[in-house]
Amino acid sequence: MTTATEPRGNARTADPHLAGRAGPLRRATRWWPAALLAVLLVAPYSALPLPGLLDGPIGSPGNxxxxxxxxxxxxxxxxxDLLLGRTGLLSFGHALYFAAGTYVTNTVMLEAGLPFAASAVLGLLAGVALAALLGAVSLRVSGIGFSMVTLAFAQAGSILVQRDPGGVTGGEEGRAAPADRLPASLVGIDHTANLYWIALAYLVLVLAVVHWAVRSPTGRVWEGIKENERRVEMLGLRPYGFxxxxxxxAGTLAALGGIVYLLLTGGATPQTTTSDFTLSLLVMVVLGGSGTRWGPMLGGVLYTWADHRLGDLAGSGAVAGLPAVLRVPLSQPLFLLGAxxxxxxxxLPGGVVRLPRRLRAARTPRATPDREEAPAP
Amino acid sequence: MSTVVLLVLTGLGLGALYFLVASGLSLIFGLMDVLNFAHGALMSIGAYGTWWAASGRLPGAGPGGLGFVLAVAFGTAVGTAAAVVLELAVIRPLYTRPREQILATVGVGLAVPALLSAIWGADARPFPAPDALSGTFGLLGAQVPLNRLVLIAAAVIVLIALKVFLGRTRHGLVVRAGVEDRAMVTALGTDVRKAFTLVFAIGGAAAALGGAIGGLYFGSVDPEQGTSLLIFAFVVVVMGGMGSLTGAALASVGVGLVQQFANYYTTDGLGDLAVVVLLAALLLVRPRGLTGRLA
Structure with missing residues (x-):
């Protein structure tokens, strides 16, 4: 007990200012995910407006x-990011597994008339099976070849969906989910809060699974594969299986996300099958910070928010009044996002999530030379 | 018979278009390890430049005769300039970070079509084709549109020009050596980076030319045209073997023909699917592509 407190006491005498400030602060900030989760859980009950960030109160169905x-x-x-940042696999076909979740669930409900729960299980299983099958094939090539094969499979899926075989997928229009097959508590604008909680639960689940997976022994091997695949082989492990x-x-989590997305948007649209969809995921991950715990989530939230709000901005009067040189590029959210x-x-190499650390790093070297220069003369 | 002739020439025309995009992609990847996702955007820039000039906005250029040649030259020049700017402003500062280079081109590839549709609208614009090129000609009983021949001729000229450049000039030698083993060329005292801008300019010019005369093939220009062609150009590059021009030429002919024939004889859209399946199958059998170059 005393040995545990002693170093801290020393630290406090050495630099009481710093320790006194950082200690409680760090203890408090350790719990920020829980605090954030609590805030997010009660958000539907809030009528607080967030001017600039959202249009109207938080609890409104649109928001x-x-x-x-x-x-x-x-x-x-x-x-x-489980693929990109943790294992170093650049897949261009992630949209396929997401779309598998959406389309299979929706189609089973529409064509076979099964209730939502059974359809969702089938959709999830379809996503898992597809990921296992196509992953087993495409992982036989590595590097850019892998990226291209995943892109090719996803493109095949996208073409298939847009071709609308037998009127099953609805072609370019997509198909709305049948309201009578869904539980009543998940349909209609009054129940948006329920959908919101489902989305939140999905996020928590994904964060937990990814956190657990990268800390498992398998996750250590992923890290090794990312750093140096040849060395993992030298250690006697076969990277293929890992x-x-x-x-x-990752495919399973995406398929589950597809099912949540189906509930949220009330239908399946072919936009979710395109390579642009995968590219936007890539943008989100890099924007937030690849290979970090919170970065991809942050990037996804920021990107989606910006995508919607920039669309509103483009249609607003403030932009319409600008001269053409500014107005024309600003009217395209995709241009702004690309730029x-x-x-x-x-x-920001390393994404938004590295921003605080970079700021701290930028401040420290400036402070250190000062201290070193002082005793020099 | 006449259907087969028409399909073969249309397939070759499409293949020529793929080759114009894929040749630059293949060289850029071979030399710099950059998968250029903005290449479709360069093609769109070429198409829009030509369309802009040919619709009478550039003095001297127009939809007919020499005016159209000037318009195509203008479009190609704009595309080349865009490629050089892309390399100098976006790729060059990221030389030490290869993955970020690819990501940056993804960003540019998203932004440029959006910018084009912001300026000229998202809808397809009719492409002003000269009368001399909008007719058809008879071959073995088939009436083949002339623009297929224009595309094939352009692709063949580009292929020969690139072969001569790579095989007979000193710059070409550096590029070839760089594709083979970049580290060794650098170790021998040649700065390969100087060739990067050159390769980007060449690739951009070929893609912009593809866009310029691709307008004849499609009959219209729209902002997403280049991006939708890009996926098939990737397929061609990977099939042909990264960094191999001959491989890209062979693969683009194959892809164009397979696509046309499958689309005609089965249902529409199945040809695109067939190409994709072909790529997957080929990569599993020969992970290094047709010519066995390093993937």
Whole structure:
């Protein structure tokens, strides 16, 4: 007991100012995820307006819908980072497993008339099976070849969905989910809060699974594969199996996300099958910070929020009054997001989540030379 | 018979278009290890530049005769300039971070089509084709549109020009050596980075030319045209073997023909699917592509 407190006492005498400030602060900030979760849980009851961030009070159905979308994409980006940031696999086909969850669930409900729960289980199983099958095939090639094969499979899926075989997928229009098959508490604008909580639960689940997975022995091997695959082989492990586990786990999480997305948007649309969808996930992960615990989630939330709010901004009077040179690019959210993305790559390597650390690092070297220069003369 | 001739020439025309995009992609990847996701955007820039000039906004350029040649030259020049700017402003500062280079081109590839549709609208614009190129000609009983021939001719000229450049000039030698083993060339005292801008300019010019005369093939320009072609260009590059021009030429002919024939004889859209399945199958059998170059 005394030995435990002694070093801290020394530290306090050495620099009481610093320790006194950092101690309680750090203890308090350790619990910020729990505090944030509590805030997010009660958000639907709040009528607090967030001017600039959201249009109207937080608890309004429109805002809850947007927040839920943000959470879902935060979770999707976290799942995608399992491949990109944790295992070093650049997959361009993640949209396929997401869309499998959405489309299979929706189609089973529409065509076979099964209730939602059974359809969702089938949708999830379809996502797992697809990820296992295609992952097993595409992981036989590595590097850019892997990226291209995943892109090719996802493109095949996208073409298939847009071709609308037998009128099952609804082609370019997509198909609305049948309201009579869904539980009544998940349908209609009055129940947006329930959907929001489902999205929040999905996010918490993904964060927990990813956190647990990267800390497991398998996760250590993933890290090794990311750093140096050849060395993992030298240690007597076969990377193929480990990479496949990461691929299937990420695909499963994506398929689950597809089901939540189906509930949230009330239908399946072909936009979710395109390579642009995967690219936007990639942008989210890099924007937030690849390979970090909170970065991809942050990136997903920021991207989704910006995508929607920039659309509103583009249609607003403030932009319409600008001269053409400014107005024309500002009217395109995708242009702003693309430009923002390039800017983040330059100015913030490691993403938004590294921003505080970079700021601290920028301050420290400036302080150290001062201290060193003082005794020199 | 006439259907087969028409399909073969249309397939070759499409393949020529793929080759124009894929040749630059393949060289850039071979030399710099950058998978250029902005290449489709360069193609769109070329298409829009040509369309802009040919619709009478550039003095001297127009939809007919020499005016159209000037318009195509203008579009190609704009695309080349865009490629050089892309390399100098976006790729060059990230030389030490290869993965970020790819990501930055993804960002540019998203932003440029959005910018194009912000300026000229998201809808397809009719492409002003010269009368001399909008007719058809008879071959073995088939009436083949002339623009297929224009595309094939352009692709063949680009292929020969690139072969001559790579095989006969000193810069070409550096590029070839860099594709083979970049570290060794650098170790021998040649700064390969100087070739990067050159390769980007060449690739951009080819893609912009593809966009410029691709407008003839499609009959219209729209902002997403280049991006939708890009996926098939990737397929061609990977099939042909990264960094191999001959491989890219062979693969683009194969992809164009398979796509046309499958689309015609089965249902529409199945050809695109067939190409994708073909890629997956080929990569599993020969992970290094047709020519066995390093993937």
């Amino acid at each position: 809850l819908q947007l927040l839920a979308l943000c959470l879902v994409f935060g979770a999707l980006a976290t799942g995608y 990479k496949l586990i990461a691929f299937v786990l 923002l993305f390039v800017a983040v790559i330059y100015l």
